[in-house]
Amino acid sequence: MPVQSIFTISNMRPLAPGVFSMTFDAPEIARAAKPGQFVHIKCGHSRPLRRPISVCDVRGDMLTVVFEVRGAGTRWLASRAVGRKADILGPLGRGFDEPDGKMLLVGGGLGVAPLLFAASRSPGVATAVLGFRSRENAILINEFEGVCEDVFTVTDDGSRGLRGTATSPLAELLRSGKYTSILACGPRAMLSATAELASAHGVYCEVSLEERMGCGVGACLVCACATRDHGEDKMSRVCKDGPVFDSREVVW
Amino acid sequence: MADMKVLFAGVEFKNPVLTASGTFGFGREYAEYFDLSELGGICVKGLTAKPRNGNPAPRIAETPMGMLNAVGLQNPGVDAFIRTELPFLRAFGTRIVANISGESVEEYAEMAEKLSGSGVDIIEVNVSCPNVRAGGMQFGTDPAAVSEVTRAVKKRSDVPVLVKLSPNVTDIAEIARAAEGAGADAVSLINTLLGMRIDVNTRRPVLANNTGGLSGAAILPIAVRMVWQVKNAVKIPILGMGGIFSGEDAAEMLLAGASLVAVGTASLTYPNAAISVRDGLADYLNTHKIGSVTELSGGIILN
Ligand SMILES: Cc1cc2nc3c(=O)[nH]c(=O)nc-3n(C[C@H](O)[C@H](O)[C@H](O)COP(=O)(O)OP(=O)(O)OC[C@H]3O[C@@H](n4cnc5c(N)ncnc54)[C@H](O)[C@@H]3O)c2cc1C
Ligand SMILES: Cc1cc2nc3c(=O)[nH]c(=O)nc-3n(C[C@H](O)[C@H](O)[C@H](O)COP(=O)(O)O)c2cc1C
Ligand code: FES
Numbered sequence: 226m227p228v229q230s231i232f233t234i235s236n237m238r239p240l241a242p243g244v245f246s247m248t249f250d251a252p253e254i255a256r257a258a259k260p261g262q263f264v265h266i267k268c269g270h271s272r273p274l275r276r277p278i279s280v281c282d283v284r285g286d287m288l289t290v291v292f293e294v295r296g297a298g299t300r301w302l303a304s305r306a307v308g309r310k311a312d313i314l315g316p317l318g319r320g321f322d323e324p325d326g327k328m329l330l331v332g333g334g335l336g337v338a339p340l341l342f343a344a345s346r347s348p349g350v351a352t353a354v355l356g357f358r359s360r361e362n363a364i365l366i367n368e369f370e371g372v373c374e375d376v377f378t379v380t381d382d383g384s385r386g387l388r389g390t391a392t393s394p395l396a397e398l399l400r401s402g403k404y405t406s407i408l409a410c411g412p413r414a415m416l417s418a419t420a421e422l423a424s425a426h427g428v429y430c431e432v433s434l435e436e437r438m439g440c441g442v443g444a445c446l447v448c449a450c451a452t453r454d455h456g457e458d459k460m461s462r463v464c465k466d467g468p469v470f471d472s473r474e475v476v477w
Numbered sequence: 478m479a480d481m482k483v484l485f486a487g488v489e490f491k492n493p494v495l496t497a498s499g500t501f502g503f504g505r506e507y508a509e510y511f512d513l514s515e516l517g518g519i520c521v522k523g524l525t526a527k528p529r530n531g532n533p534a535p536r537i538a539e540t541p542m543g544m545l546n547a548v549g550l551q552n553p554g555v556d557a558f559i560r561t562e563l564p565f566l567r568a569f570g571t572r573i574v575a576n577i578s579g580e581s582v583e584e585y586a587e588m589a590e591k592l593s594g595s596g597v598d599i600i601e602v603n604v605s606c607p608n609v610r611a612g613g614m615q616f617g618t619d620p621a622a623v624s625e626v627t628r629a630v631k632k633r634s635d636v637p638v639l640v641k642l643s644p645n646v647t648d649i650a651e652i653a654r655a656a657e658g659a660g661a662d663a664v665s666l667i668n669t670l671l672g673m674r675i676d677v678n679t680r681r682p683v684l685a686n687n688t689g690g691l692s693g694a695a696i697l698p699i700a701v702r703m704v705w706q707v708k709n710a711v712k713i714p715i716l717g718m719g720g721i722f723s724g725e726d727a728a729e730m731l732l733a734g735a736s737l738v739a740v741g742t743a744s745l746t747y748p749n750a751a752i753s754v755r756d757g758l759a760d761y762l763n764t765h766k767i768g769s770v771t772e773l774s775g776g777i778i779l780n
Binding site for chain 2 (some may be wrong): 447
């Protein structure tokens with residue numbers, strides 16, 4: 226059951242320029258959260274719309290998110306000091322299915338955050354492909370290395386790991402035939418390319434989508450996206466029916 | 478303890494706090510957060526004759542103390558509502574207000590006929606949606622059209638008819654009088670105000686629909702003023718809404734002349750907003766030793 230309450234910020238540290246890891250002492254949310262789910266954070270009194278941020282890590286009562294400062298709301302959040310309070314609603318949405326077998330995680334930019342949570346739930350079985358713009362934007366690589374069988378880092382400019390995008394190594398990895406599922410989160414172009422490769426190799430694939438949100442609970446319909454269910458087009462809600470979808474259901 | 482019961486257009490409400498159309502879906506999602514039977518009533522998402530997919534995304538933009546939406550009346554259609562949503566809602570013993578939008582007068586009337594006898598308590602005629610091309614606000618800004626739609630719906634409805642007014646007019650009292658003259662049992666106001674936001678980096682409107690409806694705390698003073706103007710113009714009761722976040726906001730709306738209030742955008746921020754508004758209103762009544770919430774309606778003392 227999701228809850229809405231006031232929680233204390235118990236830790237915060239910068240991971241990269243403009244990117245922060247923030248931990249909340251939020252037992253009700255931490256204990257219920259599943260990989261792929263998000264929390265909806267109120268960012269200051271004058272902003273009625275909460276900001277959706279994926280759950281990145283859970284330890285006991287502690288809930289960690291990783292976010293990038295993009296606009297006024299995330300800037301406000303980044304300015305909150307440890308010990309201050311935050312109004313959080315969550316955990317929300319349908320997360321990853323956490324399928325059995327070898328998982329291939331494909332993350333781009335901040336999209337790597339929810340994949341770390343998925344990887345840490347089944348240590349040692351996942352291969353992660355993490356794509357970033359450049360080496361200074363690369364985040365959470367050590368954390369992934371701690372819980373994954375294999376980690377490949379890719380940067381647009383080749384300043385860390387391979388040069389290319391998160392999808393560059395995918396075709397070769399999939400040819401090994403050892404993966405039974407792909408979990409992906411990142412920019413839409415990366416997701417659709419991943420979905421295409423997954424379908425070409427007959428591998429089950431789940432993608433986490435982004436849309437601007439209001440309520441976050443499925444009632445206001447501002448986060449609608451087109452999906453296909455058994456050949457029939459319909460509107461789904463990213464906040465409630467997603468953010469994670471079977472890639473075959475998404476109308477790309 | 479103050480008496481919270483209100484008799485409105487012949488229908489008894491256990492308390493004066495409803496949820497506003499489009500901000501509460503068909504109640505299912507919020508049933509995870511509180512017992513829906515605690516509400517005075519639920520105005521369901523706007524219904525149309527046929528299912529609608531709504532507008533492209535982005536459909537929402539934040540504004541200072543408010544928001545713009547351009548959902549575009551996404552809904553499963555009136556038949557699916559009666560078949561699959563209404564039985565769920567009926568089980569809670571709260572009042573159900575069916576909000577309808579038509580592309581023609583005839584469509585409004587047909588929907589009203591289908592909903593009559595379906596178990597809804599009131600029909601709310603939305604002539605004020607700013608986010609659709611056909612229908613909606615185009616009716617609500619013309620007194621003659623409001624009166625035509627109202628008359629057509631009244632003829633085919635066996636439950637009380639509430640007409641939801643648009644604030645995007647010069648004289649809202651004139652529109653309210655047109656609704657009353659055509660037989661409306663009550664009016665609700667306000668729907669959202671037409672607004673726009675532009676991303677200065679891309680020079681494009683934030684909403685895919687370019688414009689959208691402004692709601693939230695920012696519009697409370699406009700809603701209060703309009704409720705007060707309408708109260709002075711008509712005798713039928715008023716369901717007041719627009720920017721209500723607290724019990725005191727609700728008290729303000731009632732003092733201006735409303736008999737019931739609805740909570741909209743606040744539910745998007747706080748899932749249990751309608752319940753805190755109800756509790757805050759009860760506290761206000763008790764603190765001021767007011768025996769019944771009905772004593773508050775229209776209790777404004779002018780300067
Ligand atoms: C399910 C989900 C999970 C997410 N997880 C993360 C995460 O783990 N880390 C992270 O850094 N970011 C994440 N995001 C993106 C994050 O929500 C936005 O960057 C953030 O809302 C921007 O807010 P702002 O006030 O700084 O920006 P502004 O541009 O000032 O925001 C204005 C409005 O637009 C909305 N908005 C702007 N960009 C986005 C976006 N990309 N997605 C959704 N809404 C947006 C805001 O919520 C706000 O309502 C996620 C988005 C979704 C939908
Ligand atoms: C996301 C959203 C969807 C809405 N959909 C409808 C609708 O379908 N029909 C309708 O009559 N009003 C609709 N409205 C208007 C509200 O019912 C209400 O009149 C308005 O938002 C003002 O109240 P508020 O400031 O408390 O939100 C919608 C408002 C929002 C924010
Ligand atoms: S954000 Fe309200 S339905 Fe998804």
